[in-house]
Amino acid sequence: MRTEQRDATREQIVRAALFAISESGYDGVSTRTIAARAGVTQGLLTYHFKSKDVLWRAAADYLFATIDEALELAIAGLDNPNPKDVRRETVRQMVIFGSKHPETMRFMMDVGETESRGDWLVETHLRRIYQRFCADNTDLPKADIPHVFYILTGASMMIFSNSSKCRQLSGIDPLAPEEVQRHADILADLLVRD
């Protein structure tokens, strides 16, 4: 079908955009570079997506669809009634996701503080993630929720989105399976006690 080919091409472009933008930043990558990585020409990007900004939004939608799917799976896989183990597993799953998708933090940090893209990202995707976090952590003091949210996010993902610097500094590859496990264990031990 024509539609299938269309969708396949669009996904190729969106994926190329997501990874290229995560590596070099929105302003650091050209639409020509994205097109080359997707194996198409620059003109085709304008055909499928009206502008670079629209392509960026499609890349964000794609990234957060991945995040939503991972969160669903993580929750579905938990039928453990022990609340401590549940919280521990939640931390571990965030670390594992961060290692599988090191583009996440980079993509979000690339969105500046005052940009229109920032507002769009908050309202379109981040708020949903944050609400879910709030619902899952009703035991926390209400005033602590935003702090714990950002502590968890930063602590679980930063090492993976800076993996090459970490490798240069320490000699270990944080993306290696045993190091991912170690990161998950250390962070779970730190954040989930008694």
Place this chain on the structure above:
Amino acid sequence: MRTEQRDATREQIVRAALFAISESGYDGVSTRTIAARAGVTQGLLTYHFKSKDVLWRAAADYLFATIDEALELAIAGLDNPNPKDVRRETVRQMVIFGSKHPETMRFMMDVGETESRGDWLVETHLRRIYQRFCADNTDLPKADIPHVFYILTGASMMIFSNSSKCRQLSGIDPLAPEEVQRHADILADLLVRD
């Protein structure tokens, strides 16, 4: 003195570059914008710094001079022999620094994974910081050091470098003094126990 004026102008430019790059990224800000923020013209940037890349390095030097100074002060202010309190105070100081200099994390995340600027940053500044951290944490298992380093870095600073998104999501301003204290307390309670 001519030299004093020269140095003052150079610092004006470097500070403008640091903050502009931290806000919009290296590729997201033009040398004209930096010049305008420094109150000079674009041509003067090329006179004082040969290229945008050299100006970026000067901005990095300026940022890490600030970090070194803060670390010195934090250590000098600690004459508490209780090792637990020392570790707790270290975490608190990192949070406070992150709130005073939200540009730090943004500037470092902006440096991509494979760029030449990344290698330069690691060898010129990050390695020194990392070595200091290693020396201060000899009690930790050696294999845990890189993980704890990135956990601390991400957990202490991410909320401040995403302050406007945090404000939109949660309603609290993480840069407000009482929230900085709260972040410091929560993180210290989490990371420093028994």
Place this chain on the structure above:
DNA sequence: GTCTATAATTAGATAGAC
């Protein structure tokens, strides 16, 4: 030392062939 003017390059977006 600082500014103005400009050269050379590259970007995103558009138009039209196939």
Place this chain on the structure above:
DNA sequence: GTCTATCTAATTATAGAC
């Protein structure tokens, strides 16, 4: 649906006036 060619604007770096 995809590609080639081109327009317009913005970028960094340079040259030269003051």
